[in-house]
Amino acid sequence: MNPKKTQTSPKQVYLPVRQAFHVRTRLIDIQEGDSFTALLNEQEARDHGINSMDKISLIYEGEEIVVDADLSHSYIKRGEVGILKDVVQKYKIEAGKMVAVAFTSNSSLSVEALKKALKGVKLNEKETFSIMKDIATNRFTDTLTTYYSALGFFYPATDHELYIMAKAMAQTGEMLHFPGVVADKHCMGGVPGNETTMIMIPLLTSLGIKMPKTFSKAITTPAATGECVSVLMDISFSKKQIEELVRKHNTCLVWGGGLDLAPADEKLIKAAYPLSMQSYSRTIVSIMAKKYAMGINHSLIDIPMGPTAKVPDMKTANKLKKQFIYVGQKLGMKVHVEITDAIEPIGAGIGAILQVREVLRVLQQHELRPMDLQNKALFLAARIIELVGMAKGKAADELALKTLKSGKAWGKMQEIIKAQHGNPNIKSEQLELAKIKKEIKAEKDGRVKSIDMKVLNVVARTLGAPIDLKAGLYLRKKTGDAVKKGDIIYVLYASEEPKIKMAIEYLDQKKMYEIR
Structure with a gap:
């Protein structure tokens, strides 16, 4: 015809x-x-x-x-x-x-629902589901997805809307179910470094706690858990393979985007990536949808709070805490939220390989391990031990420390790495950093008063992180450290010279370190 x-x-x-x-x-x-x-x-x-x-x-x-x-x-x-x-x-x-x-085209219901939402009209469950379904199945164009992604900045969602969005995001994809207590830890992000997950998962699963872990890719930080885990092992597995990993090892460390777990989430993350911005509403929905899809029933949420972090003040942190607990409970989870200090980066390595180097040093109890990273990982691990009822208070803290110091946590990590096709005998010194580096030195004597984490994030991304796993920064000096003129305060790493140059040009305009 x-x-x-x-x-x-x-x-x-x-x-x-x-x-x-x-x-x-x-x-x-x-x-x-x-x-x-x-x-x-x-x-x-x-x-x-x-x-x-x-x-x-x-x-x-x-x-x-x-x-x-x-x-x-x-x-x-x-x-x-x-x-x-x-x-x-x-x-x-x-x-x-x-x-x-x-x-093909998207459903008329989803388009009309998006138009209503853009005018500030609250959507019902059917309308929300239609939007999530069309994003998940690729029927929404990138433009429509971006409109929906940005809505949270203009029309903050109610607690009940957050629940509906999280439920719809999960139910439009694969849903996994595991028997018994299934725990998880998630950080809201915004703090460079801070790779506690890769320490906590082997530590806690070595104690018999079931923790299937999925993750997204970085939005606001130079490297999220996804980029870091990919340095050591494969992260893309099928639903059947994940179920087998959890059955054999009590855990997995896998990229959620490789599955159909909350599939709309990866597309919304892609829309948010160019501006390194995601509304609080979208963050809560993203986190809780993936927990629900993974069959999590005990969830620890870490909200880092500080002047240059994603969450700047206690009022905002407490509101988010309330919302996480509400959404989690509606989805059938027991939720505990910790609001943690975020006045500076956690650890000294910023960027995937630099962060993984420090994770290995903590797990292997290397003499150069960053103690702030170790201490935060132990604190959060103890809170999960409490959450699942294994121990309380000081006993939980002591159990976490003993498991790390005994080598049991590192032994479990080796088991996980081997199961996910990596080298279980890897050493921190074997990890290769970007070849081009630039040492930045102090211009005067003094003491480090503060580190602007937002500026640090921009610098790291300018250097190539998170896409370039070898790129990033190493911080020789942290808040409170004394410095003398000419001391190296941090080192830039990039795979191309122009990226070093662009980072330095940006640092000429923005102050990352305040030294007094």
């Missing part, structure tokens, strides 16, 4: 034909990151009313896959669809298979 044409200008516009057409898959060795794209022959696409960046459905072995259409005049022939590597890996698509292709 020939498509009907209408002449609105010298350029011909094809009215869309909604019927599916069939083509064979051709695998394209190009990876776009988090984007899902398929290439169609330009003329064939236009014959069916499909334009560049339209949303199209691919029906592959009975499963609908929604992708962005891109068009090629000659690279892709009629009867072919080019499938980019990201889509191939996620959906296990094979070359030469027949797929049905059809124009």
